[in-house]
Amino acid sequence: MxxxxxxxxxxxxxxxxxxxxxxxxxxxxxxxxxxxxxxxxxxxxxxxxxxxxxxxxxxxxxxxxxxxxxxxxxxxxxxxxxxxxxxxxxxxxxxxxxxxxxxxxxxxxxxxxxxxxxxxxxxxxxxxxxxxxxxxxxxxxxxxxxxxxxxxxxxxxxxxxxxxxxxxxxxxxxxxxxxxxxxxxxxxxxxxxxxxxxxxxxxxxxxxxxxxxxxxxxxxxxxxxxTPPVTPTPVTYKMTFDSNGGSAVTPVTDIAEGATVTEPSAPSKTGYTFDGWYEQSDFSDTAWNFATNKMPAKDVTLYAKWTPTTYAISYELNGGTNYPSAITSYTIASQTITLGTPSKFGFVFDGWYDTANFDNVAVTDIATGSTGDKELYAKWSVDPAAPVTDGTPEIGETVTFAGTDWRILKLDMDEEPSNGNQALVIKEQALTAQETGDGNIMVQFDTTATNSTSPYFHDDSTSTGYGESHLKAVIDSYYNTSIAPTYSNYVLPVDLDLPNWSRYSDNILFNQYDSNLPLAYDNWYWQDWQSYYTDNRFPTSLAPLTVLKQQAFALSYGDIQSLDKSTFYDDNLNWNSNANQSDTGYYSTLLDFTAIDANYPYFWLRSAGYDFYAAGAVLSGSFFNGDVNYGLPVRPALAIQLS
Structure with a gap:
């Protein structure tokens, strides 16, 4: 159951x-x-x-x-x-x-x-x-x-x-x-x-x-x-780079708070040097240190700081001397630099070039915004106006200048080798009738003189004799017409140191020409007849004494006494080959132009002569004087820069 x-x-x-x-x-x-x-x-x-x-x-x-x-x-x-x-x-x-x-x-x-x-x-x-x-x-x-x-x-x-x-x-x-x-x-x-x-x-x-x-x-x-559960996305931040006109830099993303950021490659900007990244746009903070600075809990923008790059300017002068204000460096932000003119004796400046073989266009300036080192080459051409010598200049030699020949009487007039060779020269050929402006080679020293006793000085204080003379006017005219327009770059300014009667007579032994009258500008003569041409006062000077001026001029006895005494003799070698050399001689081979111009081997000096009515002169190299109402040839002198 x-x-x-x-x-x-x-x-x-x-x-x-x-x-x-x-x-x-x-x-x-x-x-x-x-x-x-x-x-x-x-x-x-x-x-x-x-x-x-x-x-x-x-x-x-x-x-x-x-x-x-x-x-x-x-x-x-x-x-x-x-x-x-x-x-x-x-x-x-x-x-x-x-x-x-x-x-x-x-x-x-x-x-x-x-x-x-x-x-x-x-x-x-x-x-x-x-x-x-x-x-x-x-x-x-x-x-x-x-x-x-x-x-x-x-x-x-x-x-x-x-x-x-x-x-x-x-x-x-x-x-x-x-x-x-x-x-x-x-x-x-x-x-x-x-x-x-x-x-x-x-x-x-x-x-x-x-x-x-x-x-x-x-x-x-x-x-x-x-869908499986989604893991929350971590909070990250972004770093942006403002290059301030430089090359772009890629932003860095997904940066965690407190992390360091790998430094990016430095940006570039033409004409500038990169000086770091800054968090403040006015660069008031310190530069961001990528090794130690930590990312904050926010996005960050960094700003590039730039400094203009300095570039060099070099000058290849090719034997010349640069102009004093030459600038040797610049930046992209510099104002336009206009290039100046250098100098080179005997040459004409043909411009600055940026290649040594001058195959580019001449450079006249360095414009604002330019970059890079600049190497500039000076181009020169022979100056047809420059004095020309046959080799190294020597005393007694000929220099060709202003279309004619001049004899070198003295070198380095200021006795300062560092600034070149300043030469005292005299024209070998007397001024022609056309060059004198008188229509005659024979020029009267003072056209205001009315007779053979008209005085060299016109008064006691203001007159300098040569300063008011017709001789000076003729020489000035020749200089202004034939030399100054083309050749003045090589002519040195000089001071002739022209004395008035008071300075000329100071501490000098003079006799009265007329014993019945007092010693005066129109009543004197040298006690020692040799003293007038051995007077070494009042030479031409390159230093300012009264007024420096570019000019041609007649020599003074002071100029002659500054010449090389080895050229002096106590007799004229033209008629006495046995003349003895003498520092106090009245003849100098430097002033003998018989071989060059036998018809006119004499010329005026600017100094006073032996007595009150005479001016100094040279005859075939011998020192003498002539009445101021006489006429003699003119041989101007110059101070020129030979090198």
Missing amino acids: MTRTLKKLSVLILALGMIFILSFPSIAHAADTGGSDHFELTVVENKDSKSGAEIADLTIKNISGKTGTNVTFEADLPTIFHDKDLKKVTVNVGTLKAGDAKTYQVSRKTDGTVTTTPLPTTGTTNTATKTSTSLPSTGEKMTPVLMVLGLSVLAAVLIIAIKHRKAAKNVLALVLLIAGLGSAATVNAAEKTYHHRDEVRNHAVELGGTTYVFHLAAEGDFENDA
Whole structure:
């Protein structure tokens, strides 16, 4: 009997297990597969509610974090809201996005009628209610319950089958167990959406001073969350580089707070040197140290600091001398540099060039915005106006200048070798009649002299004799016409140191020409006849004494006495080959032009002569004098730069 009862029980349990397995997929799908509550369901009294005209606000809110579709909201109403057959309100909400809420009102009017049409409002807060107390939710958690129940039935089948050694039943039970579990897994894995239902039951709400009970429920479809949990993205920052006109530098991204940043390659900017990155655009802070500075909790922009690069300017002068204000360096920001003119004796400057063979266009300036070191080459051409000598200049040799020949009387007039060779020269040929401007080679020393006793000095104080002379006027005219326009670059300014009678007579032993009259500018002669031509005073000077001036001039006895005394003799070698050399001699080979111009081997000097009415002169190299109303040839002298 007992055995028959167990058999019947076994068959019953096996049948129940089969029914569970066959129906599990649909049960599992109908059950909640979404986990925790998806809807928050609340009932509160509306602010306009009162006894006899109660109003309840029913709110559904999606708290699942997902959008719900096919959402319905239903409420079992208290008896005061029952109207005929209306005991329950069901609202087709449709789609309700995550976080959204909708509120519906149910009201009973004073005449006893109940308004059953819901009045939806959207939003997350119901501001038209007297209270905002939420009702507790008791969502259905069906899936775990069903699975536990089904597994229990299957386990019972398996135990009974084993106990009665029924192999077929064992196998069938195992198959049913595996199939059930597989069906549940298949449902959860295969379905893209799931259905969820939440209920809130037996909740009391006070309306118009009386407590009433509501039963609420909501359900809808939600997408399965098959995506694995997303790891939150770490907070990182960006470093941007403002090159301030330089080459672009790629920003660095995804930098964690407190991290150091790898230093990028330095940018470049034409004409500038990169001096680091700074966080302040005015560079008032210190440069960013990529080895030690840490990234703050913010994006950072760094600014490039630049310093203009200094470039060198070098000059290849090719034997010349640079102009004093020559600039030797510049930057891209420098003002335009206008190049000056160097000098080279005997040559004309033809411009600066940037190649040694002068095959480019001449460079006149270095414009603002230029870059790079500059090497400039001076180009020269021979100056046709320069003095020309046959080899190294020597005293007594000829130099060609201003279209004629001049004899070198003295070299290095200032006795300073470092500044070149300043030469005292005299024209070898006397001025022609055309060059004198008188129409005659013979030029009267003083055209104001009316007779042979007209004085050299015109007065005691202002007259210098030569200064007012016709001789000076003729020489000045020759210089201004034939030399100054073309050749003045080589003429040195000189001071002739012209004395008046007072200076000339100072500390000199003179006799009165007329013993009955006092010694005066128009009544004197040298006590020693040799003294007048050995007077070494008043030579031509390169240093300023009174006035320096570029000019041609007549020699003075002072100039003659400064010449090389080895050229002096006590007799004229032209007629006395046995003349003795003498420092105090009255003849010099340097002033003898007989071999060159036998017709006019004599010429005027600018000094006073032996007595008051005479001016100094040279005759075939010998020193003498002539009355100021006489006419003699003119041989101008110059101070010129030879090298």
